[in-house]
Amino acid sequence: MTELERIIEAILFSSPKALTLKKLEKGLEEFPAPDIQSAIERLKTVYSDPLRAVEIVEVSGGFQMRTKLDHRDWVKRFVKEKDAGLTRAMLETLAVIAYRQPIAKRDIDGLRGVDSIRSVKQLLERKLIEMGGRNQEPGKPMVFKTTGKFLELFGLKDIHDLPTIKELEALDK
DSSP states (O other): OHHHHHHHHHHHHHSSOOEEEEHHHHTTTTTTTHHHHHHHHHHHHHSSSEEESSSEEEETTTOOOOOOOOGGHHHTTTTTOOOOOHHHHHHHHHHHHHHHSSSEEEHHHHHHSOOOOOHHHHHHHHHEEEEEEOOOTTTOOOEEEHHHHHHTTTOOGGGGOOOOOOHHHHOOO
8 A cells, every 4th residue: 555545544533523535635736646546546455355445435526434334333332323313304305306406495394295494494504405506586596405515414425426316206116
């Protein structure tokens, strides 16, 4: 293992959040960008070994070291997982935003059939959604979209990794 690989491994191990390639390149300016990219790919390969208990995954446009699912129950005995504490209303609102983004609050309310202001505020406070500009409809309402923190929480590389409606419907069969 090269020195650069050991450095990146230590950084990923220590970071509570996913780190983008750009952030790694900026912080490791002593090393050429292609070397950093190669080191990450080699580390991903090393940690993909089934005998390893952790892996390096791409989430939210960056890289993160995580416990493999096989060991999650064992780890939970010793490390308390942060509870996202999302209510059913918040999850419904978040799902609508994730699948329809960017979306105005009145459209969220229309799809859910109830006023979603409380859920929207809570999701904004938790930084799972953010304001995504204004719609071109009359009144130019504010629209909402998901954040990188949303992707990290749900282990998604990007928003396109969400299951499709057809995939979700197939689960019921």
